[in-house]
Amino acid sequence: MKPIKVMTVFGTRPEAIKMAPLVRELQRRSEFQEVTVVTAQHRQMLDQVLAIFKIQPDYDLDIMQQQQTLGQITSRVLLGLEEIIIKEKPDLVLVHGDTTTSFAASLATFYHETKLGHVEAGLRTWQKYSPYPEEMNRQMTDVLTDLYFAPTDESRANLLAEHHPAANIFVTGNTAIDALRQTVRPDYHHQVLDRIDPHHKIILVTMHRRENQGAPMKRVFQVMRQVVDQVSDVEIIFPVHLNPAVQTLAKDVLGNDPRIHLIKPLDVIDFHNLAAQAYFIMTDSGGVQEEAPSLGKPVLVLRDTTERPEGVAAGTLKLVGTQPDKVRAAMLLLLNDAATYQQMAQAKNPYGDGHAAEKICQAILTKIGRQQA
Numbered sequence: 001m002k003p004i005k006v007m008t009v010f011g012t013r014p015e016a017i018k019m020a021p022l023v024r025e026l027q028r029r030s031e032f033q034e035v036t037v038v039t040a041q042h043r044q045m046l047d048q049v050l051a052i053f054k055i056q057p058d059y060d061l062d063i064m065q066q067q068q069t070l071g072q073i074t075s076r077v078l079l080g081l082e083e084i085i086i087k088e089k090p091d092l093v094l095v096h097g098d099t100t101t102s103f104a105a106s107l108a109t110f111y112h113e114t115k116l117g118h119v120e121a122g123l124r125t126w127q128k129y130s131p132y133p134e135e136m137n138r139q140m141t142d143v144l145t146d147l148y149f150a151p152t153d154e155s156r157a158n159l160l161a162e163h164h165p166a167a168n169i170f171v172t173g174n175t176a177i178d179a180l181r182q183t184v185r186p187d188y189h190h191q192v193l194d195r196i197d198p199h200h201k202i203i204l205v206t207m208h209r210r211e212n213q214g215a216p217m218k219r220v221f222q223v224m225r226q227v228v229d230q231v232s233d234v235e236i237i238f239p240v241h242l243n244p245a246v247q248t249l250a251k252d253v254l255g256n257d258p259r260i261h262l263i264k265p266l267d268v269i270d271f272h273n274l275a276a277q278a279y280f281i282m283t284d285s286g287g288v289q290e291e292a293p294s295l296g297k298p299v300l301v302l303r304d305t306t307e308r309p310e311g312v313a314a315g316t317l318k319l320v321g322t323q324p325d326k327v328r329a330a331m332l333l334l335l336n337d338a339a340t341y342q343q344m345a346q347a348k349n350p351y352g353d354g355h356a357a358e359k360i361c362q363a364i365l366t367k368i369g370r371q372q373a
C-alpha cells in the first residue's frame with residue numbers, strides 16, 4: 001500500500017511540544033510519509049522545541065513579527081500554506097489545539113478540500129472571549145475537522161454536544177503526557193537552583209495570555225511581589241515569555257528582587273524538571289495545567305475559566321483568576337496550610353497513558369488507510 005501522506009502543521013511552543021511525539025511516531029512508521037510544516041508563529045520558542053526533539057521541518061513559513069496581530073498571523077499562515085498544500089497534496093493535514101496557526105491552517109485545508117485531523121480536539125469553555133482568541137480558534141477548527149483526536153471523555157462529550165460524528169472521534173489521551181515521559185529525571189539540576197536556598201519553597205510562574213496582558217497581569221505580579229516580601233522562605237522562578245508586553249511588565253514589577261528569578265524561556269526539559277522540583281505553580285498556560293497533575297504539583301490558575309476541568313476534578317488545579325485578594329489568599333493558603341497543600345499535591349494524571357501518538361496513528365490507519373486500500 002502507498003504510504004499515507006500526513007502533513008503536520010504547527011507554529012508555537014505548546015503546539016510543537018505536543019506535536020513532537022506524533023511527528024516522531026509518524027516518521028518511525030512505514031505506513032506514513034510525514035511532511036513537517038512549521039509556520040514559526042513563534043521563532044525562538046519554537047526553535048528551542050525543534051532542537052530538543054531533533055525535528056527538521058520540511059517547510060518553514062517564518063511568519064513571526066514583533067507584536068504581530070491576529071489578522072497578520074492568519075493571513076500569513078493561510079497564504080503560505082496554500083502553496084505547500086497544492087504542491088504536496090497530503091492525504092491528511094494535522095493541526096494541534098487552539099492557536100491562530102491551527103485555525104488558519106484548518107481554513108487552508110478546507111479551501112483546498114483536504115482532510116483535516118485535529119489533535120487535542122474538543123476542549124471548551126463555551127465563552128467566546130475566554131480564553132481569547134483560543135476558544136473560537138478551537139471551535140472554528142472543529143467545525144472544519146474530519147478526524148477528531150480528543151484527549152479525554154469530557155472533550156469527546158463536548159464534540160458530541162456539537163453534533164460532530166461519533167465515528168470520527170477518537171479518545172487518545174494527551175500527547176503532552178507522551179512528551180513528559182521523555183523529559184523528567186530524578187538527578188536533574190539547573191543553574192538557577194544554585195542561586196536559591198535549598199530550604200526555600202519555589203513557586204514556578206508563567207503568564208502570557210492575551211486577555212491577561214495589561215492591568216490583570218500587573219495586579220497579579222504586584223501580589224506575587226508582596227507575598228515574597230512577606231514570606232521569607234519563598235522564591236519565585238519565572239521564565240518570562242518573549243512577548244514584549246509580558247517582558248516589560250515582569251521586569252517593571254518583579255525585577256531586582258534577590259528572591260525573584262526572572263529568566264529566559266526554558267527549554268521543555270528544563271521546564272518539566274523545574275516544575276517537578278517546584279513547591280507549587282502559578283500559571284495561565286494551558287499546557288502547564290495538563291502536566292501538573294502528573295507531576296503532583298498544585299497549580300493556581302490565573303484565569304477565570306478553564307477548558308481543562310479534568311485537572312480541577314483531580315484536585316490539582318484551582319481557578320483563582322486575577323483579583324488581588326483571591327490570588328494572595330490562595331498563595332498564602334498553599335504556603336501555610338499543609339492539609340490543603342497535600343490535598344492538591346496528589347499525583348493523578350487524567351490525560352492518558354503516554355501513548356497518545358500511537359493511538360492517533362492507529363486511528364488514521366483505520367479511517368484513511370481503509371479508504372486507500
Ligand code: UD1
Nearest residue numbers: 012041042043044045046065066067068099100101242243
Ligand atoms: C500564542 C498563541 C496562544 C498560546 C501561546 C503559547 C495565538 C493567537 N496565541 O500566543 O494561544 O497560548 O502562543 O505561548 O495563536 N515572541 C518572540 N519570540 C518567540 C515567541 C513570541 O519574540 O519565540 C514575541 C513576538 O513579539 C510576538 C509576540 O511574542 O509578536 C506574541 O506572539 P504570538 O504568537 O502572537 O502570541 P502569544 O501570546 O505567544
Ligand code: UDP
Nearest residue numbers: 014017239265266267268271285286287288
Ligand atoms: N514551557 C517551556 N518553557 C517555559 C515555559 C513553558 O517549555 O519556559 C512548556 C510547558 O511545559 C508546556 C508548554 O510550554 O508544555 C506550554 O506553553 P505555553 O504556556 O507557552 O502555551 P499554552 O499551553 O498556554 O498554549
